[in-house]
Structure formats: structure tokens, C-alpha cells
Amino acid sequence: MGCVLFVDYENIAISLAQTRQVVASPAQVARVLRENAEKYGKLRLARAYADWDRFSGAARAFAAEHIEPRFVLQGKNSADMELSLQVQEALSEHGNSIHTYILATGDRDFLAIIRRLKREDKKVVVWGVQERTSDALKCAADEFVALEELLRTNHVQPVPADVVGEDATLRSPATLGARSYEGGSWTTPVLAALILKCDLILHTRAWNWIAFKTLCEELADDTTFGHAPAERAWWVNTAVAEGVILTEKRPHARNPEAEITACRLNREHPLVVAGLTIVPRVVEELREQLKTKPWVAYGLLDRTLAADAALAQNAMDRRFWINTLIHLGAVITEKRENPNFPDRPVTGCRLNFEHPLVRRFRSGPHNPEEWIDYHLILAVEHFTVTRDVPWMSMGQLRRLLEERYGGDRMRSAIERAVTSKAILVDHYENKACPERPTAGCHLNPEHPVVARLRYTLELLIRVAAGQLRYRPWAPLASLEKAMSYQKEFGETEEERRAWLALLMELGIILVDKRPDPQDPEYPTIACRLSFADGLVQAALRLDEPPAPEADTAPVPMPEDPVD
Numbered sequence: 001m002g003c004v005l006f007v008d009y010e011n012i013a014i015s016l017a018q019t020r021q022v023v024a025s026p027a028q029v030a031r032v033l034r035e036n037a038e039k040y041g042k043l044r045l046a047r048a049y050a051d052w053d054r055f056s057g058a059a060r061a062f063a064a065e066h067i068e069p070r071f072v073l074q075g076k077n078s079a080d081m082e083l084s085l086q087v088q089e090a091l092s093e094h095g096n097s098i099h100t101y102i103l104a105t106g107d108r109d110f111l112a113i114i115r116r117l118k119r120e121d122k123k124v125v126v127w128g129v130q131e132r133t134s135d136a137l138k139c140a141a142d143e144f145v146a147l148e149e150l151l152r153t154n155h156v157q158p159v160p161a162d163v164v165g166e167d168a169t170l171r172s173p174a175t176l177g178a179r180s181y182e183g184g185s186w187t188t189p190v191l192a193a194l195i196l197k198c199d200l201i202l203h204t205r206a207w208n209w210i211a212f213k214t215l216c217e218e219l220a221d222d223t224t225f226g227h228a229p230a231e232r233a234w235w236v237n238t239a240v241a242e243g244v245i246l247t248e249k250r251p252h253a254r255n256p257e258a259e260i261t262a263c264r265l266n267r268e269h270p271l272v273v274a275g276l277t278i279v280p281r282v283v284e285e286l287r288e289q290l291k292t293k294p295w296v297a298y299g300l301l302d303r304t305l306a307a308d309a310a311l312a313q314n315a316m317d318r319r320f321w322i323n324t325l326i327h328l329g330a331v332i333t334e335k336r337e338n339p340n341f342p343d344r345p346v347t348g349c350r351l352n353f354e355h356p357l358v359r360r361f362r363s364g365p366h367n368p369e370e371w372i373d374y375h376l377i378l379a380v381e382h383f384t385v386t387r388d389v390p391w392m393s394m395g396q397l398r399r400l401l402e403e404r405y406g407g408d409r410m411r412s413a414i415e416r417a418v419t420s421k422a423i424l425v426d427h428y429e430n431k432a433c434p435e436r437p438t439a440g441c442h443l444n445p446e447h448p449v450v451a452r453l454r455y456t457l458e459l460l461i462r463v464a465a466g467q468l469r470y471r472p473w474a475p476l477a478s479l480e481k482a483m484s485y486q487k488e489f490g491e492t493e494e495e496r497r498a499w500l501a502l503l504m505e506l507g508i509i510l511v512d513k514r515p516d517p518q519d520p521e522y523p524t525i526a527c528r529l530s531f532a533d534g535l536v537q538a539a540l541r542l543d544e545p546p547a548p549e550a551d552t553a554p555v556p557m558p559e560d561p562v563d
Contacts, residue, residue, distance in 0.1 A: 102125045203360060224327075275321060275324075373413055457535065
């Protein structure tokens with residue numbers, strides 16, 4: 001009698017990685033599965049199911065062992081739905097010629113398939129990772145064999161004793177993942193998600209550290225870290241135990257006698273270094289490629305990143321972080337037709353531009369403090385250009401920012417600008433009191449932020465002028481729409497409005513309510529440029545004298561020579 005083999009590869013690959021009992025390549029797993037399946041009789045059909053784009057080289061390894069790789073869409077029930085159809089097909093086509101059905105999986109969703117096979121009087125064998133296989137699945141099968149035992153019997157390398165000891169069954173995936181990361185073999189997606197989430201919180205709030213309790217509360221909006229407060233606290237404690245997060249005691253802001261546990265990312269930990277190096281490159285590369293196409297193939301994205309010398313060495317880390325972004329929803333995937341191989345669709349990737357992680361890793365200001373930095377640079381630029389002076393008094397700059405943002409944020413913004421050398425401070429002659437020179441500042445034209453801001457400012461003025469070409473006022477909504485076609489103003493409506501707010505603050509753009517021609521009862525918010533402003537004149541070159549008209553008088557031609 002013959003047998004068939006169905007492999008839920010995604011389930012067993014992830015289960016083996018999480019338990020870390022053995023380290024096996026896809027080729028080793030495929031060989032062991034085929035050799036052991038042949039012990040039950042002639043192998044008439046062998047198929048493996050997964051989103052193969054997530055497992056580089058695995059599809060080729062299974063095909064080499066004559067196990068047909070079948071693509072399934074990424075999702076909770078994709079593999080078992082496909083397997084159910086394949087089992088029914090095998091029952092109808094092969095009938096009595098197949099007696100044994102071997103399922104390599106640990107997912108309890110296959111219980112319905114097993115019951116169907118047993119009603120047909122078939123023998124069902126389940127191969128799964130011992131700790132990750134459902135107890136109900138083990139009981140329902142006629143025979144259960146731990147996949148680790150099959151791999152060990154075939155001399156597949158076990159995990160060293162210093163990684164898996166007697167208490168291995170009590171360890172969490174995060175503990176094993178973080179300790180084995182330097183080997184580059186496996187990391188836990190939850191710990192990776194925690195790193196990105198913590199970095200996002202600290203960056204968005206412009207904090208250097210966050211209280212332990214506050215961090216746990218911030219994780220509540222993502223079920224990746226569990227549904228209960230105790231689960232979220234367990235993951236943070238795990239990150240602390242593995243050195244991913246560092247803690248220290250600090251006095252409570254409102255009660256100095258009490259102490260709180262302050263947490264910050266250990267930016268020297270290899271897992272943190274990898275995440276904060278690879279993830280921005282993935283987002284940047286996707287953003288660049290999506291300028292010319294609606295989606296990017298997963299394989300093409302991986303190959304493009306591999307061309308980067310900093311990311312070329314460890315392909316497993318690179319794909320792991322891409323998959324982490326997919327899991328978190330920052331990268332959206334869907335199956336797309338493959339022009340070269342129509343029967344093998346590719347996984348298309350595109351960015352979720354509204355996701356906080358995508359907005360975190362982009363050019364331009366990312367948080368409220370950076371918008372203050374932009375306002376500071378704009379204020380100095382506006383003052384020096386409109387008054388035609390080489391510098392701005394530090395006292396004037398302080399008063400302008402303090403009135404808008406308060407003393408603490410004003411001082412922090414000036415300190416950042418001076419430290420980064422976006423503004424250069426010097427002492428100038430004080431005409432009112434010569435013995436007491438005045439501290440003044442001017443922009444550093446070679447600073448990249450200053451150069452980018454000047455370009456963006458000029459572009460925005462020109463876009464606004466385009467809206468006012470045939471009318472004195474333009475609806476603010478029309479200007480916002482025109483800005484959406486320029487990536488320099490940001491990817492979201494919030495960023496574009498922040499740019500407009502900066503120019504309104506300085507009086508470059510004027511706003512008023514105007515009657516709507518289509519509905520006079522409801523006024524519309526309209527805007528116009530202040531053409532008397534020096535920055536507007538500089539951007540539009542209104543102060544340049546008109547070019548002299550070319551002399552259009554005909555040039556006399558020499559007469560034809562007379563013979």
C-alpha cells in the first residue's frame with residue numbers, strides 16, 4: 001500500500017526555531033521527511049505548503065527531494081484550507097491505493113482533516129514538534145512522532161547544551177532568541193516588535209527614557225504583547241533580563257521621595273543594533289522603489305538590500321526584520337502574478353504610509369520637537385532676509401520662541417541648533433553699549449537641514465504662487481492638495497498642515513475667510529502670499545530687474561557679390 005505526505009512547512013519551521021531543540025536547514029528537514037515517509041510504503045504524493053517567499057531557498061530544497069512546494073497566501077487558515085482540499089483530492093483520485101496519510105504539522109486546525117481520514121478507514125500519522133503540537137492533534141492521530149526525534153535519528157545537529165539545558169521547556173522564546181542572536185540563527189518576533197515600539201515611543205516623545213509602568217501601558221494598543229497587563233509586563237521583564245532594555249532607579253517627578261524604574265534601549269545590544277540599522281533601510285528602499293511602481297516583489301526587495309555592504313552578510317537577519325515589519329502592519333503584502341512563472345505568484349510588498357513606524361523612518365521632522373527646530377531655522381532665515389542683515393540677535397530669537405513654546409522648550413531647541421551647528425553664534429558690536437557686545441547668530445548654509453529647509457521653503461512659496469496665478473485668494477484646501485503631489489512636504493496631511501502653520505506663524509502665508517462662490521452661505525478658508533515679504537520676493541525673484549528685451553530689428557544681409 002502507498003502513502004502520501006503533506007507538510008505545513010511554515011508551522012514546523014517556526015516551531016523548530018522557537019523550541020531550539022535542533023538546528024536544521026530546509027534541505028535537512030526535506031530529506032528527513034521524505035526518507036521516513038518512504039518507510040510507510042511507496043510515496044505516491046508529497047507536497048509542502050508555505051508562503052515560500054518568507055523562507056529563502058526552502059522551496060528549492062523541497063523540490064530537490066521530490067516534495068512539491070505549493071504556495072499559500074500568508075494567513076492563519078491558508079495552509080489548512082489548502083490541505084483540506086488536497087486531502088479530498090487524494091481520497092477521490094487514489095482511493096484504495098493509499099492507506100497512510102502523513103501530516104507534518106502541529107496545528108490543531110487539522111483535526112477536521114484527521115477525523116475525515118479516519119472515517120474513510122485511513123491510517124493517520126502526525127509528525128510535529130513535541131512542545132508545539134496540540135495535545136488534541138496527538139490524541140486524534142493513529143501515530144504521533146516528534147519531529148525532533150526524526151531529525152536527531154538522522155544525525156541532525158542538536159543545539160549546544162549551554163543554550164538548551166534541563167529547564168529548556170520552561171524558557172520563553174524571547175529568552176532563547178536573544179541569547180542566540182549573535183549566532184544569527186533566530187530571534188523572536190515579539191522581542192523585535194518591542195524594540196521597534198520602544199524606539200518609536202522614545203523618539204516621538206523626544207524622551208531619553210520611559211517609566212516601566214508607562215511602557216507597559218503604551219504596549220496595550222498592540223495585541224502582539226498580549227491582552228493582559230501581566231503579559232505585557234512579562235515581555236518587558238524578558239527584554240530587561242536579556243539586556244535589550246536597561247533600567248535604573250530615578251526620583252519620581254511629582255514625589256521626589258519615591259522612585260520609579262526608568263527604561264531605555266540598550267543601543268549596543270546586537271538585536272537592537274540590527275533592528276535600528278536594517279528597518280530604516282527597508283523602509284527607505286521600499287519608499288524609493290514605490291515612486292515608480294505600485295508594489296515591490298519580496299525577492300527583489302531582499303536582493304536590493306543584499307547589495308548594501310552593511311546588510312549583505314546575514315540574509316537571515318535581513319529577512320527576519322522584513323517579516324517583522326509585515327507582522328506589525330508597516331509593510332502590506334499580497335500575492336501578485338509572476339509574468340515569468342504564472343503558476344508561481346510572487347509576494348508583492350508596499351508601505352503602509354499611515355503606520356507610525358513608516359512615518360518614524362523618513363526624511364523631515366518626525367516629532368513636535370523637530371518642528372520647533374524647523375521654526376527656529378525659519379525664524380532666523382526670515383529675520384535676516386526680510387531685514388537684509390547678516391545676523392539675528394539671540395535675545396530676539398529667544399523671545400520669539402519662548403512666546404510660542406515656553407522657556408524650557410525654547411532653551412532645548414537653541415541648544416540643539418547650536419550643538420548640531422545649524423546656527424553659528426558669534427558676538428557683534430553693540431551700538432547702544434559698545435563695551436557689551438551682542439550675541440547673535442546666523443544660519444550655517446552647509447548644514448544639510450538648513451539646505452533642505454531652504455529648498456522646501458522656496459518650493460512651497462512657488463506652489464502657493466501657482467495657485468494664485470489667476471486669482472487674488474486660493475482655497476486652503478486647493479493649496480493642500482497641490483502640496484500632496486510634492487514628497488518634500490511629507491506623506492501625511494498632518495505634515496503638510498504643519499508646514500503651512502510655520503509659514504502662517506511668520507506671516508508669509510495670510511489666511512482669511514472668503515465666501516464660497518458655489519455656496520455663499522458657508523465661507524471657505526482662503527489663503528494668499530504676502531508678496532511684500534522678503535522671502536517671497538527672493539523665492540519668486542520679484543526684486544530682479546526685468547531682462548532687457550532682445551533687439552528684434554532685422555540684421556541687414558550683405559548683398560550678393562556682382563560678378
